[in-house]
Amino acid sequence: MILVTGGAGFIGANFVLDWLAQVDEAVVNIDKLTYAGNLETLASLKGNPQHIFVQGDIGDSALVDRLLAEHQPRAVLNFAAESHVDRSIHGPEDFIQTNVLGTFRLLESVRGYWNGLPADRKAAFRFLHVSTDEVYGSLAPTDPAFTEENKYEPNSPYSASKAASDHLVRAWHHTYGLPVLTTNCSNNYGPFHFPEKLIPLMIVNALAGKPLPVYGDGMQVRDWLYVKDHCSAIRRVLEAGKLGETYNVGGWNEKPNIEIVNTVCALLDELRPRADGRSYREQISYVTDRPGHDRRYAIDARKLERELGWKPAETFDSGIRKTVEWYLDHAEWVRNVQSGAYRDWVRKQYEAGA
Numbered sequence: 001m002i003l004v005t006g007g008a009g010f011i012g013a014n015f016v017l018d019w020l021a022q023v024d025e026a027v028v029n030i031d032k033l034t035y036a037g038n039l040e041t042l043a044s045l046k047g048n049p050q051h052i053f054v055q056g057d058i059g060d061s062a063l064v065d066r067l068l069a070e071h072q073p074r075a076v077l078n079f080a081a082e083s084h085v086d087r088s089i090h091g092p093e094d095f096i097q098t099n100v101l102g103t104f105r106l107l108e109s110v111r112g113y114w115n116g117l118p119a120d121r122k123a124a125f126r127f128l129h130v131s132t133d134e135v136y137g138s139l140a141p142t143d144p145a146f147t148e149e150n151k152y153e154p155n156s157p158y159s160a161s162k163a164a165s166d167h168l169v170r171a172w173h174h175t176y177g178l179p180v181l182t183t184n185c186s187n188n189y190g191p192f193h194f195p196e197k198l199i200p201l202m203i204v205n206a207l208a209g210k211p212l213p214v215y216g217d218g219m220q221v222r223d224w225l226y227v228k229d230h231c232s233a234i235r236r237v238l239e240a241g242k243l244g245e246t247y248n249v250g251g252w253n254e255k256p257n258i259e260i261v262n263t264v265c266a267l268l269d270e271l272r273p274r275a276d277g278r279s280y281r282e283q284i285s286y287v288t289d290r291p292g293h294d295r296r297y298a299i300d301a302r303k304l305e306r307e308l309g310w311k312p313a314e315t316f317d318s319g320i321r322k323t324v325e326w327y328l329d330h331a332e333w334v335r336n337v338q339s340g341a342y343r344d345w346v347r348k349q350y351e352a353g354a
């Protein structure tokens with residue numbers, strides 16, 4: 001049994017779906033179901049006894065203590081977070097609550113549980129914290145990619161809150177001996193991505209005939225990783241990572257935002273041409289830049305490859321095509337997110353006794 005937090009969000013849900021498709025081990029999934037949590041994403045698991053969903057907050061110590069005692073997981077994987085940089089700029093408080101205080105409370109619950117385990121299970125236990133490359137700050141065009149040795153220089157309220165959580169995790173290992181692992185990953189993309197983030201927003205806006213808002217000059221650079229590759233990296237680190245270590249995860253796909261947007265437009269031009277025969281590129285609209293916008297992220301994932309033998313399976317070309325096709329094939333999922341109907345999935349699930 002493993003316990004996953006934030007498993008109704010984009011990466012957590014992809015992880016739970018992949019895990020249950022590949023590993024014969026049950027998952028307890030605790031998720032607060034903020035705007036970013038979507039049980040419809042997990043609809044295929046309905047009735048699956050290997051998936052136990054609990055709506056709750058990682059900062060609710062009584063609930064987390066009870067779940068740990070009841071289910072006796074061999075590992076806790078912490079995906080739960082407020083994840084959107086723009087939201088952190090407009091309202092940082094939730095980010096401090098969940099990413100900092102929530103992680104602190106979770107660590108304390110896990111420490112109490114872990115301390116009470118018999119020696120063999122205590123030795124085998126793992127706490128894996130899912131974090132981001134944004135903790136390292138911004139790179140100049142000629143800087144080498146981030147390694148695990150880079151110092152932390154977070155610039156947004158989001159990245160500062162994630163950096164704080166990483167430091168707490170590190171300290172709980174150093175001070176209390178909690179067996180922790182941390183992964184710092186670049187920008188994910190793929191199925192079930194909430195359409196506030198660049199790639200899904202561009203796809204859904206393009207199809208709706210809306211403007212495609214590109215911040216500033218569109219020349220900010222991100223490294224992109226297909227979400228299923230992130231999931232395989234996490235499984236590998238959980239299985240073989242060295243305690244107390246951090247692992248950078250990336251796709252070796254550095255691209256300026258405008259190139260991403262042009263690629264999405266080109267794929268849509270091919271797969272779902274506009275009725276008027278013109279390109280979706282005509283919808284691109286340059287808008288005011290994000291305050292404090294980091295110029296460039298790039299991940300050096302060689303440690304993970306060298307020490308644990310992990311490599312991404314997907315190229316950017318294959319991953320982005322699959323992603324655009326997924327959104328074209330899942331119009332109802334998108335519609336329910338846009339209309340807010342996905343929120344009803346909580347009620348429907350409980351009414352159905354799931």
Ligand code: NAD
Nearest residue numbers: 006008009010011032033034036037057058080081083188
């Ligand atoms: P997301 O916003 O899609 O999902 C977050 C999930 O956490 C949601 O289901 C939400 O309901 C849940 N949640 C929020 N606060 C909670 C709380 N207090 N208690 C319990 N559940 C709570 O985020 P994501 O993109 O899936 O990111 C998952 C993790 O991966 C985050 O920690 C994020 O920092 C990290 N990360 C994301 C990316 C990326 O590109 N999306 C890249 C690197 C790292």
Ligand code: DAU
Nearest residue numbers: 083084085132133134186187196197198213214215220257
């Ligand atoms: O690097 C990892 C991080 O990637 C994760 O830790 C975060 O949780 C995740 O949200 C993501 O952060 P970004 O800020 O990089 O992602 P976002 O999709 O918001 O933006 C990607 C880039 O595109 C960024 O440079 C801002 C730009 N952008 C974004 C949006 C939403 C636009 O130009 N227009 C937009 O409308």
